[in-house]
Amino acid sequence: MPVTVVVTEVEQIADGWGDLLPSCWTNTVFLTPWWQTIWLDHFGDRSTTRTIAATNGDGALVGIAPMNVADGLVTFLGDTDLFDYRDFLVRKGGEDEFYPDVFDEIDSWEWDACSLESVPEDSPTIRFATEIAKDKGWHITVEEEDKAPFKSLPDTWDDYVSGLGKKYRHELRRKVRKLGNSGEVTQYDSTSEMLPGHLPDFFRLHRLSSPEKAEFMTEDRERFFIELMETAATHGHLKLSMLEFDGVRVAACINFDYEDSYLLYNSGYDPAYSQLSVGFINKAWTIKDAVESGKRTFDFLRGTERYKYDLGAEDRLIYTIRIRR
Structure with a gap:
């Protein structure tokens, strides 16, 4: 036609x-x-x-x-x-x-x-x-x-962890255990009502993560991120996951819940807590949430950072x- x-x-x-x-x-x-x-x-x-x-x-x-x-x-x-x-x-x-x-x-x-x-x-x-x-x-x-690495998700978190290579499975469990033994740990998603109070912490943690991220997050991009997250939240697509350690927000990551996937868009953490792998664990627990929500894919998006492959990602080309x- x-x-x-x-x-x-x-x-x-x-x-x-x-x-x-x-x-x-x-x-x-x-x-x-x-x-x-x-x-x-x-x-x-x-x-x-x-x-x-x-x-x-x-x-x-x-x-x-x-x-x-x-x-x-x-x-x-x-x-x-x-x-x-x-x-x-x-x-x-x-x-x-x-x-x-x-x-x-x-x-x-x-x-x-x-x-x-x-x-x-x-x-x-x-x-x-x-x-x-x-x-x-x-x-x-x-x-x-x-490359835009991704991970196909099984039906359960246990199956996901078991599907990792022996070294990466051991490291994930060790890091989670160490963090839990070091203090009180909480992860939660920011609601639309919580966003105004959580966004400053996201930008603080993002800029703290590395000099490259601090340079990336200009005032113009920050304004874009704010409107993007507020709009995504109204459409039911935002998953802003915050990790607290002993009552302090130490890691955050933006995921978009879209169709049958979570898409990891950006993240940040406080390097003062890097020995506790707070950024890595926050991402791993968002994958756990994706599995338990019945999602079929976790999309790490563009970039070949090592942690993506430690969490089982496979490459997809763009x-x-x-x-x-």
């Missing part, structure tokens, strides 16, 4: 966008209309934003392309600092109609290069972009951009597609 493509605004199709996303290949919290809108409000330029909506003969959305074109470069909305995954939104089964018409629309714009970053390895965008670029005589490369014409 042929599709019709129009350039519109995120807000004008937000309801249909939200209905479409669960049926798409890349169904992730980063592609929700509210995430895209918050990023636009803080860092985007609406004068260069071009959101393509593709509809079928019945007027139903079959796909969306949230794009930006500036200085001769076409990109997805967002950036690699704040988005772990980006992609076209295309309903499963609608790829043959969606991709050619969307790339025809993009072809009509003024640009020299197109850089589509953070595309998951299982996205049909990689195949369709390659085929269409070759048909149009464009030069295209597909490059590994990063790609950058570069096109020149």
Whole structure:
């Protein structure tokens, strides 16, 4: 069935966008209309934003392309600092109609290069972009951009721990035992009502964690994080997990509870308690919560930090597609 493509605004199709996303290949919290809108409000330029909506003969959305074109470069909305995954939104089964018409629309714009970053390895965008670029005589490369480790979750926490390698299983149990023997330990999730009191501690712990994190968390990004977490909480997606030791908040991590997964977005801890592995244990216990909540996947998101593999993660690749014409 042929599709019709129009350039519109995120807000004008937000309801249909939200209905479409669960049926798409890349169904992730980063592609929700509210995430895209918050990023636009803080860092985007609406004068260069071009959101393509593709509809079928019945007027139903079959796909969306949230794009930006500036200085001769076409990109997805967002950036690699704040988005772990980006992609076209295309309903499963609608790829043959969606991709050619969307790339025809993009072809009509003024640009020299197109850089589509953070595309998951299982996205049909990689195949369709390659085929269409070759048909149009464009030069295209597909490059590994990063790794986004993840862990498939079993039915019980005992099964999860037993599934770790012997060394990592022993280390996890040892660290938990040491922390418990050293003082009073509590982990809890921040509710919407608790957020105003907990957010300052999250930012304090995040900045304390490392010089790199302190540099990353600018005032602009802090404002973005605050609105993002407040909005995620209203949608029921936020899991801000706080770890207290002897009544002091010593570790925090942001997870997004989305569909059948937890996504570990960012974290922090107080290095004064590093000998007690408070940051590591806080993350491990969020995995325990994910298992006990019936989730099927724990997504550690981009980056190859050692702790992810200590907790059993396997790599999933994300790609950058570069096109020149």
